Amino acid sequence: MLRFMVLLMKKNNSLSDRATATRQTSVGWMIQRLARMLERQMTDRLSEFGLKIDHFIILMNLSERENVTQTELGDGISMPNYAITRALDHLEGEGLVERRPDATSRRSHRVFLTKAGTQLMPSLFATVKTVNETFLAPLPDAQRADLAQILMTLMDPNDQTKLPG
Template identity: 40%
Template structure:
């Protein structure tokens, strides 16, 4: 077997393995979902990271910045940077923790609360578009299977 033929076989095997890889498919789906969410959030002046923080705060208001970071799987510096943006936009505010002087809690402002409905609608619309190629039974199956893999 020539070197070129061996290389072609290896390339074909890698390509087939990659394209049938669950990890690769989930990564492609995640990238597509991130892009769609960022496009939908752009008119509100938000990105996906800020959206994730807002969703956590709308669900569990008045929690520490470090708790937010853990819930959205975001590094401390990135959490701080994104919360800074949300503070400047008037959507959240910082205040000292009641029991620990070293901790800072974050809470949603009235303006942030007013945005909650729009954020939920964006999430629903993007999810609906993502699931559109599947029939209802397939959508339900996917919704049941994904949590088992997480």
Template identity: 35%
Template sequence: MTSANWPEGTHKESFGFLSQVLARRMDEAMKQRLADLDLDFRFFMTLMQLLAQDGQSQRELGAKLTLPEYQVSRNLDAMARDGLIERRADPSSRRTTRVFLTDKGRAVAQKLPPLIHGLNDSFLNVLSGDERAALINILQRVLSLTD
């Protein structure tokens, strides 16, 4: 069923519809901000994960980013070509490859948290501090991210 076939206004009450619209708008705004850093959107979350914990395995990154292994591998190949990361063999397991930020990758990754905060502020500026906290809490519960 397309939104054109929905009874008037019901899409404005649909969690799925609203979350998709918000996600698309945020993705577009993020792509624009990342272009200013000459950074591919595909690399954003990987850089953030490595900034939080450098030296993760490719498999760990894929699990945290919910990406298939082939996509993680392709992204890491491109990031290595761009000089953002390097892969190193795990000293305790020959089959495991660890991923580390290069100096260039760390410099780029450190620019991302302020960019994210600014983007979040631009989307949430219509909410009070308490409303923002409540919204984040609700989304964490819906996504089962709370303890």
């Protein structure tokens, strides 16, 4: 990485060299690439359960806090209403979630895990653990812990993509 930083500092390098150095030293670019790699691995593993990433995100959110409206659920995970509806339709069809009328609003529904959804969660937790362990395998334990701490430090405590509540 130091080599690319030196390249970036030289004024007589070509535009291509400077672009490469900028990209390869960009923390944002690296995090985005790593996120894509993790998402591909999760997508592959979730397909074994007949699930997609959107389904997984909803199930994980509901396992932490159910009895939320579809709108609250979507807002909490930054998912548009149409995508929430589509994902909930699938999950409801699979018997993993149920929507119940909201007692305070005729137009709203509250979302709950079903017994089958609740029973599936330990398998999904194990999947997350396996994917994370595989992904982090090249790092020694101390670096894994350091990376987790650094990422937690960088996360915005006001980020609306975190769970509601």
